[in-house]
Amino acid sequence: MEIGLFILLAAVVFIVQALKVVPQQHAWVVERLGRFHGVLQPGLNIVVPFIDRVAYRHILKEVPLDVPSQICITRDNTQLQVDGILYFQVTDPQRASYGTSDYVLAITQLAQTTLRSVIGKMELDKTFEERDDINRAVVAALDEAASSWGVKVLRYEIKDLTPPKEILHAMQAQITAEREKRALIAASEGRKQEQINIAAGQREASIQRSEGEKQAAINQAQGEAEAIKAVADANAQAIRKVAEAIEAPGGMNAVNLKVAEKYVEAFAGVAKEGNTLILPGNMAEMGTMVAAAMSIMKTQK
Numbered sequence: 001m002e003i004g005l006f007i008l009l010a011a012v013v014f015i016v017q018a019l020k021v022v023p024q025q026h027a028w029v030v031e032r033l034g035r036f037h038g039v040l041q042p043g044l045n046i047v048v049p050f051i052d053r054v055a056y057r058h059i060l061k062e063v064p065l066d067v068p069s070q071i072c073i074t075r076d077n078t079q080l081q082v083d084g085i086l087y088f089q090v091t092d093p094q095r096a097s098y099g100t101s102d103y104v105l106a107i108t109q110l111a112q113t114t115l116r117s118v119i120g121k122m123e124l125d126k127t128f129e130e131r132d133d134i135n136r137a138v139v140a141a142l143d144e145a146a147s148s149w150g151v152k153v154l155r156y157e158i159k160d161l162t163p164p165k166e167i168l169h170a171m172q173a174q175i176t177a178e179r180e181k182r183a184l185i186a187a188s189e190g191r192k193q194e195q196i197n198i199a200a201g202q203r204e205a206s207i208q209r210s211e212g213e214k215q216a217a218i219n220q221a222q223g224e225a226e227a228i229k230a231v232a233d234a235n236a237q238a239i240r241k242v243a244e245a246i247e248a249p250g251g252m253n254a255v256n257l258k259v260a261e262k263y264v265e266a267f268a269g270v271a272k273e274g275n276t277l278i279l280p281g282n283m284a285e286m287g288t289m290v291a292a293a294m295s296i297m298k299t300q301k
Contacts, residue, residue, distance in 0.1 A: 017049030027093040029056040039093050056097040058090045062154060065104065067111050069160075072119040074127060080119060081162040084138075086111055087154040088146070095150025103149045107142060111156065114141040124163065131158050 021044055022028050028040040032052050040047075040054070047054075069083035088107060090096045100106045118137045119127055127134070135156050142153040163171070 014049050018046050020045045020047055020054065025060045027058045027060055027090070028054045029058070029093050029097045031055040036094060036098065056093065058093045058096055060090055060093075062087055062089045065108065067108055067115075067156075070112050070116070072116045074119055074122060074124045076123045078124045078167060079164055080124065080127060081160075082115060082119065082158060083160055084111070084115070084156055084158045086142070086156050089152050089154060090150060091152045092150030095148065097150075099149040103146070103151050106149060107146055107151065107153065110142055110145055111138060114138050124167070127161060131161075134158060 020028065020040055022040045022042045024042045026042060028045075030037045030040055030047055030052050032048070037052060065086040065088060067084045067086050069081055072080045072082050074080055086107065096103055115134070115138055118134050122130065122134075135158060138156040139153055142156070146153050162168075
């Protein structure tokens with residue numbers, strides 16, 4: 001009875017040791033008698049108990065790795081504190097197990113040394129402007145070395161670049177001066193544009209005013225011409241009417257009467273306005289005209 005129970009217990013232990021369930025996105029490296037035997041894939045796997053041993057367990061997901069902060073020296077001998085984050089993925093479980101004793105430590109150290117080398121070739125101002133170039137350089141160097149470790153370096157991102165306080169204050173003062181310079185230039189450009197706009201407006205106003213004065217003069221001249229023409233037409237019409245009246249029967253007599261009346265009215269007006277009376281040299285002509293006027297009046301009556 002005890003032997004049967006022992007055999008049953010041993011069988012259960014044997015089955016438990018023989019069945020291995022590997023989670024998704026994991027890879028287990030199996031050694032048989034201390035030597036690499038194979039890689040267990042996700043799912044149910046069977047191994048030989050007490051002979052096969054799961055030596056390494058790897059995660060095949062993308063893993064973020066925080067690279068510790070370090071001090072780098074730029075090309076212009078300025079200290080710069082840099083920290084970043086690295087993303088990698090295990091692509092070959094066998095190499096990741098036997099290519100290096102600790103691929104995480106190896107990647108971290110290589111990332112730091114590569115970063116110091118890349119920043120050492122740049123000046124301080126360039127390190128802020130060319131972060132993408134720094135990231136690409138670090139990834140290229142790491143990926144080349146990590147391929148023998150069964151690891152794929154996907155990307156590297158700089159989290160922070162911190163210069164010394166003195167350099168930071170100097171950079172802030174430089175930025176402030178540059179902004180003030182741009183503000184002054186913008187203000188001067190604005191005043192320049194304002195003067196240009198004012199001059200252009202005055203020019204347009206002068207042109208419009210001269211055009212208006214020109215048109216007004218033209219209109220006035222045309223109006224005066226039309227008025228003169230109208231007066232001339234009226235005078236011509238009046239003269240034609242007078243001529244037609246003279247040509248009519250009795251027209252000449254009416255003309256003589258009118259002339260005699262005007263003649264007499266003229267002398268009467270002269271006599272009223274002054275003490276001196278001016279008479280024509282030939283009184284007979286005046287008498288003749290008066291007599292003619294009187295005779296015409298009698299005839300008309």
